[in-house]
Amino acid sequence: MMKSKSKILVLDDDPNIVEVIVTRLESMDFNVHGFTDPGKALDALRKDSYCVLVTDQKMPEMDGMVVLREAKKIDPDVEVIILTAYGSIEGAVRAIKEGAYDYISKPFEPLELVTKIEKAIEKRELKQRVRFLEQEVGDSIEYRIYAESPAMKRTLAIARQVSDSDSTVLIQGESGTGKELIARMIHYESRRKRRKFVVMDCGATPPSLIESELFGYVRGAFTGAIKDKRGIIEEADMGTLFLDEIGNISPEMQTRLLRVLESGEFRRVGELKPKQVDIRVLAATNADLEAKVEDGSFRPDLYYRLKVISIKLPSLRERKEDIPGLVQIFLSEFSRKTGKKIMGIDKRAMNMLFNHQWPGNVRELKNIIESAVVLCKGTTIGPDEILLSGIREQKEENLNTLESQEKNLVIQALKKANWVQKDAAAILGISRRVINYKIKKYNIRPEKVN
Structure with missing residues (x-):
């Protein structure tokens, strides 16, 4: 104490x-x-x-x-x-x-x-x-990280090595690769494990709310501030603060966050007196921060302060040896939740999983297995259940870029959900706000794709 x-x-x-x-x-x-x-x-x-x-x-x-x-x-x-x-x-x-x-x-x-x-x-x-x-540990399956592939084993070795330090860690990887799981592992293997692990999703939080969510505010700081509110930084005091999708914060927030990282000082919105915190910061992004630094949209001093230690997560395409093990973990989880006795997945269905390009990575695989378990009428998942889950055989030349893969994935989910955005978001394992952003980004409309 x-x-x-x-x-x-x-x-x-x-x-x-x-x-x-x-x-x-x-x-x-x-x-x-x-x-x-x-x-x-x-x-x-x-x-x-x-x-x-x-x-x-x-x-x-x-x-x-x-x-x-x-x-x-x-x-x-x-x-x-x-x-x-x-x-x-x-x-x-x-x-x-x-x-x-x-x-x-x-x-x-x-x-x-x-x-x-x-x-x-x-x-x-x-x-x-x-x-x-x-x-944090409500469902232990969520925090189990499976690694048979050399790429993932190297990643876990680095994560364990840096757990004992208080150094800032930047975790990079595509969406769905498990960046938050790695951050949780680092926290729970650190000396701060008995303290809070607090998450700030900079990607899903509107820019106008990030300041008050991070730093908190005092009563009367703005319209609607009827009482004082502690921010996420203050909530993480003595523990670990995980900043997901750090590349989305504004230049002003970058400046204020840099001060927290350098001195541990911050001020609530509307307050003059600074407060002090003792936190470890882990950050994650699927964006190219170096490119953002070069084009001037991300502060170089903050980038290097975040990147004291860098961990790069491999995509599922780069660790396909892990697919059978991950499939078995998800089969066990969803069989238990649905009360079904699914014994496994047949060879043809497994080959389909190996041939898929996985733009949504492990998160996409988990969602596919969940829907396959729900649809399965027997004890073994076959190609029919995988097809009904939305996977289609895709040729490599049709997936030249990550963005085209992401667009196709969003379209498939929307079709399966009869263009109900909430249901499509659930299939992809993302929020309604994020899928709405993707639809606008790729200008996806039913009349264009049907």
Whole structure:
């Protein structure tokens, strides 16, 4: 537990008590803020993240029970310790039933309060850790990375080698190659694995929202900012921040992000005072950042700051030895989810998978196997199920560029979904916003392709 990172709020209508508690906690390296006004204490809780709130039970302006309820509304994770006078234990016990962590009777020994605060912090951290692990590892199959091919084995070896450092890593590869999985692997094999892994999808987030999502904002910073909001950078403090599709951020955001990488400092939108964070940054892109640097759309200093270590993920076309193993993993997953007993895939169907060019990479393969399992009427997947999944035999000369492959894939998905964009996006494993962008990019219209 890092005391300097553990923020404590102290609230009592007696300024002498506040001063004594604050002085003692600061001497033990806690970050403490003291208040005699309940309204100001709750405002501080709205503006920043505190681990523990120590509050008096009886105050003229606001009862400690009301403070407890309001504090839990603002931050359900804040642990509350009630200061109670002798003879009012019953009220303190009632407070515990309503969510307070503990109580302490006045007069009290300072060390007794410190012990309770430390245990409250441990409880908060444990509760958050369990929740984050439940969120991150909800379905373990999602985080299993299969590698039989030399290309993928080299990639995993590099990823494991850089896990222990705090260096920034730039993960490059085509869409669907598993860049986020590699980032998660690096995080969970690092010394930050017990802290948060926070994702910012720069590709799916509208440019107008990236600033407030990354940096957060204070109440009144713009129309609709009715309360303070922590940004993703602040959420990742002490953990890992994964910036997906980093090539999509604006020049202004590039400048602000560079400052975070260099100094750990940032400011919420509408706030003058800078904040400090300790984060490791992993970034990913399917764009050619070197070309963006050359044409002036991406800052060279940010590029080199991100590319302290570079990992290039092979496309599925470059690791076809992995297809049988990946197919078996996905078959097991979707057989379990659908309740079917699919034993395998026959040779003709497997040959079709080997002959396909896979513009959507592993994500496309996963979606194909999922639909094949759903469509399969027996225990073995054959060519009919693969054909119904949307794979067509394609000649190499018709796939001269990655963009033409991507366009064809989008068209096939749209046809299969009867031109319902939401369903086509689900088939491809992308968001509605992304498929809408692709349709506009390639000027895809039903009358042009039917």
